Amino acid sequence: MCESNIYIVAPGQEDDAGVLFLEAVDELLPEGDNxxxxxxxxxxxxxxxxxxxxxxxxxxxxIFERST
Numbered sequence: 454m455c456e457s458n459i460y461i462v463a464p465g466q467e468d469d470a471g472v473l474f475l476e477a478v479d480e481l482l483p484e485g486d487n488x489x490x491x492x493x494x495x496x497x498x499x500x501x502x503x504x505x506x507x508x509x510x511x512x513x514x515x516i517f518e519r520s521t
Contacts, residue, residue: 456477456493456494459473459474459516460516461518471517475499477494478493488501504520
């Protein structure tokens, strides 16, 4: 399986130990300035406001930092 989990960190947080936002994300689409539509393999959709901080695809982790 190639899907990833999205985690959220607070602005300025130094580590990537975030809070789980959505599991098994299959699709990540831009929805405007710092807005993203994320869709899981189960069809669940959410809008996330923030920026991609890092992606660890081997570990299936996408880290977002919330917009302030």
